[in-house]
Amino acid sequence: xxxxSEECNELKNSYDKCFNEWxxxxxxxxxxxxxxxxxxxxxxxxxxxxxxKNQNISIEDVEQFQLGSEQEKKAPPKK
Amino acid sequence: MRIxxxxxxxxxxxxFWCRYPNPFSTHVLSEDTVFRQVDSKGQLRSLRLLTKxxxxxxxxxxxxxxxxxxxxxxxxxxxxxxxxxTYTRNIGYTKVMSITEKVVYRQSLESSNQTVAERTAWIxxxxxxxxxxxxxxxxxxxxxxxxxxxxxxxxxxEQKEKLRESAKRATxxxxxxxxxxxxxxxxxxx
Numbered sequence: 001x002x003x004x005s006e007e008c009n010e011l012k013n014s015y016d017k018c019f020n021e022w023x024x025x026x027x028x029x030x031x032x033x034x035x036x037x038x039x040x041x042x043x044x045x046x047x048x049x050x051x052x053k054n055q056n057i058s059i060e061d062v063e064q065f066q067l068g069s070e071q072e073k074k075a076p077p078k079k
Numbered sequence: 080m081r082i083x084x085x086x087x088x089x090x091x092x093x094x095f096w097c098r099y100p101n102p103f104s105t106h107v108l109s110e111d112t113v114f115r116q117v118d119s120k121g122q123l124r125s126l127r128l129l130t131k132x133x134x135x136x137x138x139x140x141x142x143x144x145x146x147x148x149x150x151x152x153x154x155x156x157x158x159x160x161x162x163x164x165t166y167t168r169n170i171g172y173t174k175v176m177s178i179t180e181k182v183v184y185r186q187s188l189e190s191s192n193q194t195v196a197e198r199t200a201w202i203x204x205x206x207x208x209x210x211x212x213x214x215x216x217x218x219x220x221x222x223x224x225x226x227x228x229x230x231x232x233x234x235x236x237e238q239k240e241k242l243r244e245s246a247k248r249a250t251x252x253x254x255x256x257x258x259x260x261x262x263x264x265x266x267x268x269x
Contacts (some may be wrong), residue, residue, distance in 0.1 A: 001099045001135060004109045004130060012111065019112075020096060026121060028089045029160055034117050041115065048111050052128075057149065062128055067153040067166040073179050073201045 005051030013043040091184055091194045092156050101131075106132045110149060161186050164180040166260050177203040 003012040005010065018037035052059055066072050089138040099107045107129055121261035129150040153166040168179040187193035 001111045004111050004128065008111070015090065015112075016096075019115075020093070022089065023096065024093050025124075026094070027117070027156075030158070032117050036082050041112075045113070048113060052113075057128075059113075061088070061170055062149075062151060063122075063126065064151070064174070065153060066168070067164065067181075069153060072166065073181070075199050 003051070004046065004057070005047070005053065008047040008051055011047050012035065012041070015040040015044040095154070095163065121157075123154075123158075125154045125156075127152045127154075134168060134234065145243070166232075177201075 003009050015037060018040050022034070022036045027034075049059060052062070064071075099110050109128075109130045111128045112125060115124070117123055129152060130147050132147060133149060142162075149170050151168055151170055154163065156163045162183060163187040164184075167181075169177065181199045183197045184194055184267045187195045217262050220262070
């Protein structure tokens with residue numbers, strides 16, 4: 001799958017590969033530390049955040065955490 | 080809507096990260112993780128930005144100028160409770176239509192090797208307000224909600240067998256077409 005910018009594709013693919021391995025072999029087996037892919041993630045993030053700025057995608061608008069907050073939509077009560 | 084899936088919780092979560100591209104989602108153009116962290120409770124919180132094509136019908140082409148829409152997907156994976164919650168919404172176009180979907184995946188109480196997905200969607204269409212205003216002017220007494228909530232929580236137990244067969248056929252078809260992608264993501268093979 002492509003990144004929002006072609007320039008970040010390689011960094012994204014490297015990070016995704018690391019993450020998939022960490023997720024199935026470490027995280028799901030109880031490991032909480034996410035240091036295994038931290039360096040790759042940092043490089044990938046720098047690229048993506050730059051690409052978002054260049055494409056006028058507001059990082060503030062994107063990084064809004066609604067799940068678990070007051071802003072999260074609530075299901076109507078069951079009848 | 081609850082859908083019983085013949086997949087272990089770990090495999091559902093693993094497959095979730097790799098679900099694009101797939102033959103059924105050719106409209107997804109890009110996918111990026113913009114935040115990810117294991118929080119103090121040991122839960123994995125992620126936030127992803129997706130861009131999708133936004134092809135309006137012919138009659139709407141002169142109204143909608145931008146051909147892509149941005150989607151924010153938040154997720155929380157809790158390995159202790161074996162649940163995964165996703166919360167997906169569009170940004171941009173929210174003044175026209177805002178669609179939010181929350182899905183909670185958890186282990187089925189009926190069978191430990193099955194996953195249940197409970198899906199709730201909210202569709203807010205501001206464009207409807209103007210229409211209902213005019214309707215009310217023309218036909219006083221017409222009542223319409225400004226916000227429409229659509230929610231399906233029905234249990235499909237009487238259609239289980241049909242759903243299983245359909246899901247099995249869809250999975251086989253997807254696997255046959257997406258074999259190289261599945262191999263690249265390295266999820267466990269059933």
